[in-house]
Amino acid sequence: MRLKVHAGAREDRLEKRAESAYEIWVKAPAERRLANAAALGLLARELGCPTKCLRLVKGSTSPSKIVQRMGGSK
Numbered sequence: 001m002r003l004k005v006h007a008g009a010r011e012d013r014l015e016k017r018a019e020s021a022y023e024i025w026v027k028a029p030a031e032r033r034l035a036n037a038a039a040l041g042l043l044a045r046e047l048g049c050p051t052k053c054l055r056l057v058k059g060s061t062s063p064s065k066i067v068q069r070m071g072g073s074k
Helices: 034-047
Strands: 002-006 013-018 021-025 054-058 064-069
Touching: 002 034, 013 034, 021 034, 034 054, 034 064
Parallel strands: 002 021
Antiparallel strands: 002 064, 013 021, 054 064
16 A cells, blocks of 8 residues: 655544555654554554554655555455
8 A cells, every 4th residue: 555644744634545545644743653653553543454464665764655454455
């Protein structure tokens, strides 16, 4: 899945842009991977799986990220 993450937003929210693309806004700052953790938490809630079922494949320091879902699909 492709993600576009906006750190330091006014509110946490998620919008689905395509079948496997999401745009995510998180209040957490882009420091110490706090925004990544918050974004993965929102995505996990949207997908109905625990956060540990998601793996950040690419983009740990970039707003554009690629995430892999481990295990079965929804």
